[in-house]
Amino acid sequence: MATEKRERLLVEEWRDILAVHARTTCELDRELQAFGMCASDFEVLDILAEGREGDPACAFRVQELAARIHLSQSALSRLIGRLEKDGLVTRGMCSEDRRGVSVVITESGRSRHAEVLPVQRAVLARMLADRPQA
Template sequence: MAANATATALEDRWRDILAAHARTLCEIDRALHPHGLGASDFEVLDLLAAENPQAGDQCRVQNLVGRVHLSQSALSRLIGRLEKDGLVERTVCAEDRRGVWVSLTGKGRALHARVLPLQRAALERSLGQVPGQALGQG
């Protein structure tokens, strides 16, 4: 009986996590949609801005794969769309022809800076006040 209660509690917690994730992604998507971005688009721009704080800095696409919660092929398609929109540039790694570098363009850096407060506000709305929990406690 205790095993069933533990399993049920674990399943309930998992469903709560999934619900918070879905709610947060929808909130971010709503906030960024007027700017032509979705949550995953922003996540890539945000990671590139953090990894490449200076104009011209580059990041290997491979370094983004485990951080954006997309498959490698979905990430490649997303980067292709961002490149088509002029927000990122891709170049082949000279040392390893299989590797691909990606960097923010000036347009991408400006858009990221413009929508960053919108994304952070969406996070705050969605995750800032967890019932019965202080922010930062788990």
């Protein structure tokens, strides 16, 4: 009986996490639409703009982005294609592995990121404000 209750609580917690994620993503998509972006578009720009510690202008391999964005590689490739078409990122061959594709944020991408960042952070603050802390 105690095991069933723990499992039920675990499942309820999981479903709560999924619900918060879904509501937050929908709200982000709604707010970012005014900038011609969706939540995933901004997430890619955000990761690229942050760069790596000590190297904010670095390139990321598509595989690295896929692991952090939680999209399939094909979905991410389409997303990157849209961002590239809009002049926000550039793609190229990886210097260390010619089979890999690297992605770099452009100056236009940095400008768009800076413009949208306060909106995205405000949505996160609003949507996650009442969430219990772990």
